Amino acid sequence: MSRKRSTHRGNQRGMALVLALMAISFLVALTVQLFSTVNWQMQAAGNMGDSIQLDAMTRSALNLARAALFADQKENTFDSLHDGWHTLDQERIAGIMGTGRLTIAVEDLSGRLQVNALVYSGKNPAQKRQHEDRQRKLWEDFLTSGMFAMEDSEKASALVDALYDWIDKGDEELLNGAESSYYQGLNPPYSAHNGPVSYPEELLLIRGMTPELFYGSDKYLSLARFITVAGSDGRINLNSAPPELIRYLAPGIDDEAATKLVEFRQEKVNRDALATPGWYSMVSSFPGDVVINEALLTTKSQYFLVKATADNGGVARTGTGVVFRNDNGEQQLLSWEVR
Numbered sequence: 489m490s491r492k493r494s495t496h497r498g499n500q501r502g503m504a505l506v507l508a509l510m511a512i513s514f515l516v517a518l519t520v521q522l523f524s525t526v527n528w529q530m531q532a533a534g535n536m537g538d539s540i541q542l543d544a545m546t547r548s549a550l551n552l553a554r555a556a557l558f559a560d561q562k563e564n565t566f567d568s569l570h571d572g573w574h575t576l577d578q579e580r581i582a583g584i585m586g587t588g589r590l591t592i593a594v595e596d597l598s599g600r601l602q603v604n605a606l607v608y609s610g611k612n613p614a615q616k617r618q619h620e621d622r623q624r625k626l627w628e629d630f631l632t633s634g635m636f637a638m639e640d641s642e643k644a645s646a647l648v649d650a651l652y653d654w655i656d657k658g659d660e661e662l663l664n665g666a667e668s669s670y671y672q673g674l675n676p677p678y679s680a681h682n683g684p685v686s687y688p689e690e691l692l693l694i695r696g697m698t699p700e701l702f703y704g705s706d707k708y709l710s711l712a713r714f715i716t717v718a719g720s721d722g723r724i725n726l727n728s729a730p731p732e733l734i735r736y737l738a739p740g741i742d743d744e745a746a747t748k749l750v751e752f753r754q755e756k757v758n759r760d761a762l763a764t765p766g767w768y769s770m771v772s773s774f775p776g777d778v779v780i781n782e783a784l785l786t787t788k789s790q791y792f793l794v795k796a797t798a799d800n801g802g803v804a805r806t807g808t809g810v811v812f813r814n815d816n817g818e819q820q821l822l823s824w825e826v827r
Contacts, residue, residue: 549796
């Protein structure tokens with residue numbers, strides 16, 4: 489009898505020990521989880537603080553860029569890559585910001601091909617036809633240059649038709665265009681914008697625009713690099729346009745001639761000569777019989793892309809936005825996004 493009691497008591501002590509070990513294991517696990525949660529919350533709070541600081545830095549960079557754009561307009565009446573907004577002193581900016589690293593880049597969007605210029609925004613019928621014919625030819629020549637993933641001139645013409653229909657307010661389709669009747673048949677269905685393109689990626693919704701054409705590939709350039717949804721007058725700033733686009737501003741401009749123009753505008757001694765669009769005719773070795781339509785050119789810019797990246801301890805945030813600057817010096821921030 490005593491042996492049974494002893495065995496029973498032993499079993500009870502063994503069970504109690506197991507329960508105690510289980511309780512200790514549970515408490516240890518709970519403690520580890522608690523510390524892990526607190527550590528995650530502290531880290532998240534730290535990261536949130538870093539993000540707030542970095543966002544403030546990018547916003548400050550935007551204000552610096554806007555100040556440079558304002559100061560430049562007080563200095564001269566034309567825009568080139570010699571201006572202060574393009575030659576910001578990055579070391580001085582870093583010194584102002586103190587801790588962390590900040591870089592600012594301002595790009596002249598007026599040196600790009602304007603998507604919304606395909607549709608004339610004025611009311612003069614004669615000017616409408618001239619404007620749209622001029623823009624169509626420029627687009628088709630550029631698309632079929634061999635630099636982009638565009639099969640042939642027929643595909644290029646069809647894409648321009650579709651772009652026109654997307655922007656034009658009417659519902660009548662061009663020969664190879666597309667209106668809402670086409671897009672409603674897709675999965676998922678959607679309607680044509682029938683208004684100006686709002687953001688570059690919107691072009692991917694348009695019939696004939698492929699990701700390879702828009703983004704480029706190992707074989708082809710990205711069309712997105714050369715276009716903008718800002719502006720609609722169709723005028724391109726010759727002082728900031730890339731050589732790939734300059735090549736198609738008029739027949740007779742080959743790669744060598746485009747390179748000559750770029751080299752001329754890069755020389756500081758030629759800065760004042762860049763005030764008027766006709767400066768290209770002064771460039772030595774540029775074909776004397778080549779005349780660029782004045783309706784395609786300007787030396788004044790109104791739309792600028794601002795990109796600011798703030799980095800602190802390996803955590804980085806980048807702000808990207810578009811600034812509109814009119815002739816009287818007033819500015820408007822059209823978009824601003826921080827990632």
